[in-house]
Amino acid sequence: MVGTISASEGISTNELQLALRNSGMPLEALRWPLTPPGLHYLLCHYDIPMVDVDAWRLELTGRVAQPAVFSLGELKQRETVTVPVTMECAGNDRARMTPRPVSQPWLGEAIGTAAWTGTPLAGLLREAGVSEEGTEVLFTALDCGIEGGIRQAYARSLPISEALEADAILAWGIGDVALAPQHGFPLRLVVPGWYGMTHVKWLRQVTVLDAPFDGYQQTQGYRIRDSPDEPGEPVTRILPRALMVPPGIPDFMTRRRFVASGTHRLEGRAWTGWGEVTRVQVSVTGGERWDDAELGDAVGRHAWRGWSYVWLATEAGDYQLACRAWDSAGNVQPLEPQWNLGGYANNAVQRMAVTVTAG
Numbered sequence: 001m002v003g004t005i006s007a008s009e010g011i012s013t014n015e016l017q018l019a020l021r022n023s024g025m026p027l028e029a030l031r032w033p034l035t036p037p038g039l040h041y042l043l044c045h046y047d048i049p050m051v052d053v054d055a056w057r058l059e060l061t062g063r064v065a066q067p068a069v070f071s072l073g074e075l076k077q078r079e080t081v082t083v084p085v086t087m088e089c090a091g092n093d094r095a096r097m098t099p100r101p102v103s104q105p106w107l108g109e110a111i112g113t114a115a116w117t118g119t120p121l122a123g124l125l126r127e128a129g130v131s132e133e134g135t136e137v138l139f140t141a142l143d144c145g146i147e148g149g150i151r152q153a154y155a156r157s158l159p160i161s162e163a164l165e166a167d168a169i170l171a172w173g174i175g176d177v178a179l180a181p182q183h184g185f186p187l188r189l190v191v192p193g194w195y196g197m198t199h200v201k202w203l204r205q206v207t208v209l210d211a212p213f214d215g216y217q218q219t220q221g222y223r224i225r226d227s228p229d230e231p232g233e234p235v236t237r238i239l240p241r242a243l244m245v246p247p248g249i250p251d252f253m254t255r256r257r258f259v260a261s262g263t264h265r266l267e268g269r270a271w272t273g274w275g276e277v278t279r280v281q282v283s284v285t286g287g288e289r290w291d292d293a294e295l296g297d298a299v300g301r302h303a304w305r306g307w308s309y310v311w312l313a314t315e316a317g318d319y320q321l322a323c324r325a326w327d328s329a330g331n332v333q334p335l336e337p338q339w340n341l342g343g344y345a346n347n348a349v350q351r352m353a354v355t356v357t358a359g
């Protein structure tokens with residue numbers, strides 16, 4: 001979803017159309033360790049395919065000693081794991097960039113955590129015997145569309161090392177419930193720690209390649225670059241982010257928050273695809289002064305962890321709250337967005353306008 005840039009116009013009808021198809025997670029749902037069904041964010045480039053599961057097969061092919069074809073029933077006979085994974089769209093918070101990259105206009109809500117159930121990808125690949133020449137694994141989906149003028153089936157590749165070592169899952173469910181059509185029924189890829197575009201839904205083929213995949217979603221989409229003439233850098237793992245549950249109650253239109261003066265326990269969650277979250281800070285002065293928040297346990301090795309902070313909101317008035325996370329790789333959230341053409345990987349700190357009312 002590489003688009004044009006809009007310097008000043010409001011959201012167009014085209015963007016609104018995308019925004020209505022692709023829902024975000026309302027931030028109050030940060031309260032749940034596992035995002036309740038239907039509240040996980042959603043992003044589909046094209047149409048949601050309707051799949052006849054009896055006819056459906058997964059093909060494993062390319063540079064492997066033993067190509068294979070699996071029915072869903074056959075995959076379910078294999079080793080089965082359920083792993084909580086926090087997923088975030090690479091375009092999350094894109095609409096806060098200036099000039100605004102025109103695409104799905106996310107604010108900060110393109111997130112969710114689900115306990116994905118499926119079989120480890122690594123086991124399947126090892127069993128098939130990846131040949132020496134294998135360098136990447138390509139995941140091809142059933143959904144098709146036209147993007148950047150190119151007709152395509154949605155497809156993305158992963159380096160072979162990540163395909164074998166990132167704890168990737170071929171998932172057919174969330175918990176013990178089958179995938180919903182919009183989340184990839186009957187089978188999707190889940191790659192913990194990687195931005196959403198990697199988690200290919202509606203899988204039909206897994207192909208071990210001996211050369212870099214040059215498809216649109218690899219070489220045109222999901223590149224960090226300032227102009228379409230540059231090749232840019234690929235979008236890979238999720239940068240750290242902390243988000244807070246909006247405190248108090250909202251104004252209907254503006255979503256500005258209202259809380260009564262007194263002591264408030266702010267809470268939220270933080271995650272990263274680069275190791276683990278090591279620190280979260282909160283500011284009630286719009287980023288002037290920061291205090292450490294208290295960290296809770298992670299929901300899983302590949303999922304967000306809770307944080308909380310006690311705010312003594314004794315004085316009535318207008319405040320700007322903010323929070324930011326650090327990770328074990330030394331990344332910290334920037335105070336301002338770092339612009340790029342596609343509006344990817346914007347992990348600038350969240351800011352929230354809150355009015356404290358007397359009594």
Ligand SMILES: Nc1nc2c(c(=O)[nH]1)N[C@H]1C(S)=C(S)[C@@H](COP(=O)(O)O)O[C@H]1N2
Nearest residue numbers: 041042043044045089141154196197200201
């Ligand atoms: N086949 C296919 N897989 C896909 C997509 C898609 O459009 N088609 N969208 C990707 C993107 S950009 C994201 S952010 C995630 C979203 O997964 P979700 O809708 O289950 O939250 O799916 C990824 N997998």
Ligand SMILES: [Mo]
Nearest residue numbers: 089090196197
């Ligand atoms: Mo995405």
